[in-house]
Amino acid sequence: MNLxxxxxxxxxxxxxxxxxxxxxxxxxxxxxxxKITGIGIIIIGVVGFIISIIAQLLGA
Numbered sequence: 938m939n940l941x942x943x944x945x946x947x948x949x950x951x952x953x954x955x956x957x958x959x960x961x962x963x964x965x966x967x968x969x970x971x972k973i974t975g976i977g978i979i980i981i982g983v984v985g986f987i988i989s990i991i992a993q994l995l996g997a
Contacts, residue, residue: 962970
């Protein structure tokens with residue numbers, strides 16, 4: 938991998954641009970993301986539990 942001064946400066950400029958464009962989520966946005974993530978975790982847990990119960994019933 939060839940690291941030179943120009944590539945490092947270019948990378949830092951790109952990082953600065955991303956940080957400039959990004960914003961901190963407000964309370965409503967944070968709560969919505971938290972709810973959706975929680976629901977996803979619960980769904981995955983329920984599916985795993987159902988698969989586990991079916992496997993036990995089949996005598997695996």
